[in-house]
Amino acid sequence: MTAPAKITSGPRHVACIMDGNGRWAQARGKPRLFGHHAGAQRVKEVVRACPSLGVKYLTIFAFSTENWKRTQAEVAGLMKLFRRYIQAEARELLAEGVRVRFIGDRVQLDPKLVKLMDELELLTSVNDRIHVTVALNYGGRDEIGRATKRLALEVSAGRLDAADVDETTLARFLDTHVLPDPDLVIRTSGEARISNFLLWQSAYAEYEFIDTLWPDFNAACFADAVRRFAARERRFGAVPA
Numbered sequence: 001m002t003a004p005a006k007i008t009s010g011p012r013h014v015a016c017i018m019d020g021n022g023r024w025a026q027a028r029g030k031p032r033l034f035g036h037h038a039g040a041q042r043v044k045e046v047v048r049a050c051p052s053l054g055v056k057y058l059t060i061f062a063f064s065t066e067n068w069k070r071t072q073a074e075v076a077g078l079m080k081l082f083r084r085y086i087q088a089e090a091r092e093l094l095a096e097g098v099r100v101r102f103i104g105d106r107v108q109l110d111p112k113l114v115k116l117m118d119e120l121e122l123l124t125s126v127n128d129r130i131h132v133t134v135a136l137n138y139g140g141r142d143e144i145g146r147a148t149k150r151l152a153l154e155v156s157a158g159r160l161d162a163a164d165v166d167e168t169t170l171a172r173f174l175d176t177h178v179l180p181d182p183d184l185v186i187r188t189s190g191e192a193r194i195s196n197f198l199l200w201q202s203a204y205a206e207y208e209f210i211d212t213l214w215p216d217f218n219a220a221c222f223a224d225a226v227r228r229f230a231a232r233e234r235r236f237g238a239v240p241a
C-alpha cells in the first residue's frame with residue numbers, strides 16, 4: 001500500500017489530451033478538419049520519442065464521449081480520419097514494436113471502424129516495445145458507469161460477493177485494467193481542464209498544461225514536459241523523508 005514518497009525518475013506512462021486542432025486550423029483560415037489532419041501527423045513523432053525518454057505507455061485522447069456534440073461534418077471527418085490513419089499506419093506501428101489498444105465505448109462507433117480497431121489490436125498484440133492506447137469515444141464517467149454495470153452484473157449472477165468490492169475490484173472492470181495509472185497528463189492548447197479524461201486513473205498524476213496547440217506540439221515539446229516531470233516531488237499523501 002505504501003508508495004514511495006519521492007520519485008525522481010521519468011514518467012513510465014504519459015497521457016496526452018491532444019487539444020487545439022480546430023484553433024490551429026482557424027488561425028490559418030482553414031476548416032477545422034485541416035487541423036485534425038495536421039494533429040494526426042504529430043502522433044507518430046510523439047510515439048517515436050517515447051523509448052529514448054523511458055516512456056513505456058502513451059495514452060492519447062482522440063475523441064471524447066462529448067465530441068458527438070460537434071457538427072455532423074466534423075464528426076464524420078474525424079471518423080474517416082481514424083479509419084484512414086489505422087489503415088495507413090498499421091504496418092509501421094507493427095514494425096516499430098508498438099502495441100496499440102483502444103479504450104472507450106465501441107458500441108456507438110461505426111462497425112467498419114471497430115473492425116479496424118480490433119484488427120490493429122490483434123495485429124500488434126505481439127509487440128511490447130511501446131504501449132500506445134487510443135481513447136476513442138472515451139469519457140471517464142462513461143467508463144466508470146460501464147464498469148459499474150459489469151461489476152453489478154457479476155454480483156447479481158453470484159460470481160462476486162458485494163462485501164468484497166473495493167477500489168481494486170472496480171479498477172479491474174475499467175477499460176484500462178491492463179495499464180498502469182498515468183504518471184503525467186499533458187494537455188495542449190492552454191486549457192486547464194481535464195474534460196472527462198482518465199478520471200479514475202489520474203488520481204495521482206502530475207499535470208502539465210501547455211499553451212502550444214496540438215499540431216505544433218513536437219517531439220522536443222514532449223521531451224521538455226517529460227524532463228520537467230523528473231524535477232517534481234510526488235508525495236502520494238506521505239510526508240517526504
Ligand code: IPE
Pocket residue numbers: 018019020021022023024062063064067078189
Ligand atoms: C482536439 O482539438 C481534437 C478533438 C477534440 C477531436 P479540438 O478540435 O478540440 O480543437 P480546438 O480546441 O477547437 O482548438
Ligand code: IPE
Pocket residue numbers: 017018019020061062063064067191193195
Ligand atoms: C478534449 O478536448 C477531447 C479530446 C482532446 C479528444 P475538447 O476540445 O473536446 O474539450 P473541451 O470541450 O474544450 O473541454
Ligand code: MG
Pocket residue numbers: 019020021
Ligand atoms: Mg478542444
